[in-house]
Amino acid sequence: MRCFTVLGPAGAGKTTLVNRLAGPQAVGERFETRDGLGIVSFAFMDEPWCAIDCPGDIETLPQARAALLASDAAVIVVSPDPEAAVLTAPFFRAVEASGTPCLVFVNRIDETRARLRDVVAGLQDYCGHPIVLRQIPIRDGEQVVGAVDLVSERAWRYQEGGPSALVEVPESAVAREHEARAELLENLSEFDDWLLEEIVEDREPATGALYAICCRALAENRANPALIGSALHGAGVVRLMKLLRHEAPSVDVLRQRLAAGSEAGEAGPMAVTFHAQYRKHLGKEKILRALVDGVSAGSSLAGGNLGALMEVGTGKPASSPLPAGGIALALKSDHLAASRLLFADRSGDPPAWACSPEPMFVRSLAPENDRDQAKLSLALTRIAEDDPGLVVGQEGATGALVVHLQGPMHLRRVLGMLAEEFGVKASDHAPDGVWRETISRPASIHHRHRKQTGGAGQFADVKLTVRPNRRGGGFGFDETVKGGAVPRNYIPSIEAGARDALASGPLGFPVVDIAVTLTDGQYHAVDSSDFAFRAAGRAAVAEALAEAVPMLLQPIHEAVIHAPAVYTGALVAMISSLKGRVLGFEPNPDARGWDLLRARLPAVALEELGQALRSATQGIGWFESAFDHYEEVYGRDADRVIAAHGSARGERVAAR
Structure with missing residues (x-):
C-alpha cells in the first residue's frame, strides 16, 4: 500500500480533493479522528492507496507532523491566489523538516485570473526546494479549460464529470509552453549532469529520460513538482494520482528515512504509529503503518504482543500479516504510544521534526465536582499520552492543574474528550500563580x-x-x-x-x-x-x-516568535502594545521566508500575545517563551491586580 498526506490552509480544498481521488465508495468508509484527521483507503489502477487528510488549522499541525511519519509523500493543496501564498508557510516548513517528498496541487485553477507563475513565485518564498511547474493552463479567454504537460508536451481539455480529453496544444499556448518547459529543464539540470549537457549541446532530451529525472528529483526530495486542477470538478486529479503512482517513492524509502536516526548497526523500524486516541468502550486505539512484511496480530512489536488489527474505516479484521505499507487500527495494544517508531523489541522516540512546538496557550483546569479531582488528573494524563500537542503539569506555587495547549480550539477538544470519554466536566481559567511579592x-x-x-x-x-x-x-x-x-x-x-x-x-x-x-x-x-x-x-x-513594605512582582518572559517575514513590522508594533520590549529579529536559518523575533514581555500578556499573534499572522505564527526575571509593579496597576486576585479567588471558592 502507498500512503500520502494531504496538507494545506483551511479552505484550500483538501477534503474535496481526497474525496475526488478516492471515489464515493471509499469516502463512505472514511475514518475520522476526534481531532479532524481523515483517513481514506482506495484503489487506483488496481493498486491500494491511503490518503491522510489533515485539517488546515495551525493548532492541528502536531497531528499533521505525526501523519508525515507514515507518509511516502505529501501533497500541499493551495489556492490560486498569490496573496494567499503566505498561508502555506507552516505546511512547507513541516514537510521540509520531515524530508518527505512533496508535490504541490494548485486547486480551483478554473476560478482564477491570476498568472500561474505569480502563484508559484509567491509559494517559492516559503519553500526551500525549487517548485517546478509540470503543467501550464490552457485558457479560453479568461477561463482555464485544460492543461499542457511540460514533460510529454501533450495537452488535455477538462470535461465536467469525465476524464480529460487529449487535444493538440492550442496555438495560443505554444509560446508559453516552450518558455515554461525551458524553465523546467533548467531547474532539473541543477542536479543532473546529463540533462545539463543535453541543454548546453542544444539537444532535445528524450521524454522517458526526463520522467526518470523527475522521479529521482521527487524521491530525493530535491524539487517539488506543481500540478494544477479543480478538485470540485475532477479536473487534473487523475494526472495527480498518476504522478504519485509513477514518481512517489515506496514504503522502503520511508523506512530508510526513519531508520537514519537509529543506533548504528540496528535494523530499521518495523512499523510506526501516527495517531492514537481513547474511546470510552474500546480503550486506546492506535493507527499504525507496517514498514516491513510480517506485522500481524499477536506478533512481538515494541517489546510487547500486538493486539487485534482492524481495517481503518470499515471495522473489519485487517489482513494478517500486514503487507509492507499496510495501515491498520491496533486495539488492545496499550504498550504502544502515539508517534513512535516501533522496533521488534522496543519503541523508539520520534525524530525531532515530528515533535510538537512548545504549546503557547496555558489554562488552569478544575473539575466542576471536587470529588473528580483525581479522576481529572488521570484523564488528562491519558489524553496527553496520545496528543502530541498537549502538556499537563502543575503550577509551582498553587499546585493547581494546568494544561499547555496549541490554542483555544485545542482546549475545546480536550474539554470535550474529558466530558464524553471520561465523564469529567471541567472548567478553565487563566493560571493564578504568575504573580509574586517581595519586600522593599x-x-x-x-x-x-x-x-x-x-x-x-x-x-x-x-x-x-x-x-x-x-x-x-x-x-x-x-x-x-x-x-x-x-x-x-x-x-x-x-x-x-x-x-x-x-x-x-x-x-x-x-x-x-x-x-x-x-x-x-x-x-x-x-x-x-x-x-x-x-x-x-x-x-x-x-x-x-x-x-x-511588600511590593508586587510580575514575571517577565523572553519570547521567541516564529512568523513569516512579511508580518515582522506588524509584530514589532504589537509587542509594544503589550508592554513588551523587542530585543531584535533575524531571518530563521531553518525556514525560508520566516523571521525569528525576540522580545521580553510580562507573563500575563502571553495569552493576549497568542491571540494577537494569530490575528496578525492569519493563524500562522507561534511563539515559545521562558521565564527571564521578575519586575516590580507599582501604583494603580498593582492595586488592580491585588483586588482582582482576591475577588477571583473568592468567587471560585464560593462556586464550590
Missing part, C-alpha cells in the same frame, strides 16, 4: 510562641531580621545567635517555618527574594520543641513581611 526594606521582629494546654506546653522565642535579597536571589537564611540562646538543633525548624511563611505574603502571593537572619531567641528546657520553633519562625517572618 528590612524589618526586625521579636516573636514569642507560647501555649499551655494542661500537660506539656509549647514555647519558642525568636528574634530575626528580614531584608530584601537581590532580584533572582531567592530565599536566604543565616543566623548570628550567640551563647546558645537557641539550641542549634532547633535552628532548622525556624528556617522551615520561615519558608512556610513564604507561601502567601501580605498581598496574597508567594514571596520571593528575601533573606532572613536569626539574631537571638530563648528556649524552655521542657516546653520547647521543633514544632514550637517552626511555628515561631513562621509567625515571625509573616509579621516581618507585613512591616517591610
Whole structure:
C-alpha cells in the first residue's frame, strides 16, 4: 500500500480533493479522528492507496507532523491566489523538516485570473526546494479549460464529470509552453549532469529520460513538482494520482528515512504509529503503518504482543500479516504510544521534526465536582499520552492543574474528550500563580510562641531580621545567635517555618527574594520543641513581611516568535502594545521566508500575545517563551491586580 498526506490552509480544498481521488465508495468508509484527521483507503489502477487528510488549522499541525511519519509523500493543496501564498508557510516548513517528498496541487485553477507563475513565485518564498511547474493552463479567454504537460508536451481539455480529453496544444499556448518547459529543464539540470549537457549541446532530451529525472528529483526530495486542477470538478486529479503512482517513492524509502536516526548497526523500524486516541468502550486505539512484511496480530512489536488489527474505516479484521505499507487500527495494544517508531523489541522516540512546538496557550483546569479531582488528573494524563500537542503539569506555587495547549480550539477538544470519554466536566481559567511579592526594606521582629494546654506546653522565642535579597536571589537564611540562646538543633525548624511563611505574603502571593537572619531567641528546657520553633519562625517572618513594605512582582518572559517575514513590522508594533520590549529579529536559518523575533514581555500578556499573534499572522505564527526575571509593579496597576486576585479567588471558592 502507498500512503500520502494531504496538507494545506483551511479552505484550500483538501477534503474535496481526497474525496475526488478516492471515489464515493471509499469516502463512505472514511475514518475520522476526534481531532479532524481523515483517513481514506482506495484503489487506483488496481493498486491500494491511503490518503491522510489533515485539517488546515495551525493548532492541528502536531497531528499533521505525526501523519508525515507514515507518509511516502505529501501533497500541499493551495489556492490560486498569490496573496494567499503566505498561508502555506507552516505546511512547507513541516514537510521540509520531515524530508518527505512533496508535490504541490494548485486547486480551483478554473476560478482564477491570476498568472500561474505569480502563484508559484509567491509559494517559492516559503519553500526551500525549487517548485517546478509540470503543467501550464490552457485558457479560453479568461477561463482555464485544460492543461499542457511540460514533460510529454501533450495537452488535455477538462470535461465536467469525465476524464480529460487529449487535444493538440492550442496555438495560443505554444509560446508559453516552450518558455515554461525551458524553465523546467533548467531547474532539473541543477542536479543532473546529463540533462545539463543535453541543454548546453542544444539537444532535445528524450521524454522517458526526463520522467526518470523527475522521479529521482521527487524521491530525493530535491524539487517539488506543481500540478494544477479543480478538485470540485475532477479536473487534473487523475494526472495527480498518476504522478504519485509513477514518481512517489515506496514504503522502503520511508523506512530508510526513519531508520537514519537509529543506533548504528540496528535494523530499521518495523512499523510506526501516527495517531492514537481513547474511546470510552474500546480503550486506546492506535493507527499504525507496517514498514516491513510480517506485522500481524499477536506478533512481538515494541517489546510487547500486538493486539487485534482492524481495517481503518470499515471495522473489519485487517489482513494478517500486514503487507509492507499496510495501515491498520491496533486495539488492545496499550504498550504502544502515539508517534513512535516501533522496533521488534522496543519503541523508539520520534525524530525531532515530528515533535510538537512548545504549546503557547496555558489554562488552569478544575473539575466542576471536587470529588473528580483525581479522576481529572488521570484523564488528562491519558489524553496527553496520545496528543502530541498537549502538556499537563502543575503550577509551582498553587499546585493547581494546568494544561499547555496549541490554542483555544485545542482546549475545546480536550474539554470535550474529558466530558464524553471520561465523564469529567471541567472548567478553565487563566493560571493564578504568575504573580509574586517581595519586600522593599528590612524589618526586625521579636516573636514569642507560647501555649499551655494542661500537660506539656509549647514555647519558642525568636528574634530575626528580614531584608530584601537581590532580584533572582531567592530565599536566604543565616543566623548570628550567640551563647546558645537557641539550641542549634532547633535552628532548622525556624528556617522551615520561615519558608512556610513564604507561601502567601501580605498581598496574597508567594514571596520571593528575601533573606532572613536569626539574631537571638530563648528556649524552655521542657516546653520547647521543633514544632514550637517552626511555628515561631513562621509567625515571625509573616509579621516581618507585613512591616517591610511588600511590593508586587510580575514575571517577565523572553519570547521567541516564529512568523513569516512579511508580518515582522506588524509584530514589532504589537509587542509594544503589550508592554513588551523587542530585543531584535533575524531571518530563521531553518525556514525560508520566516523571521525569528525576540522580545521580553510580562507573563500575563502571553495569552493576549497568542491571540494577537494569530490575528496578525492569519493563524500562522507561534511563539515559545521562558521565564527571564521578575519586575516590580507599582501604583494603580498593582492595586488592580491585588483586588482582582482576591475577588477571583473568592468567587471560585464560593462556586464550590
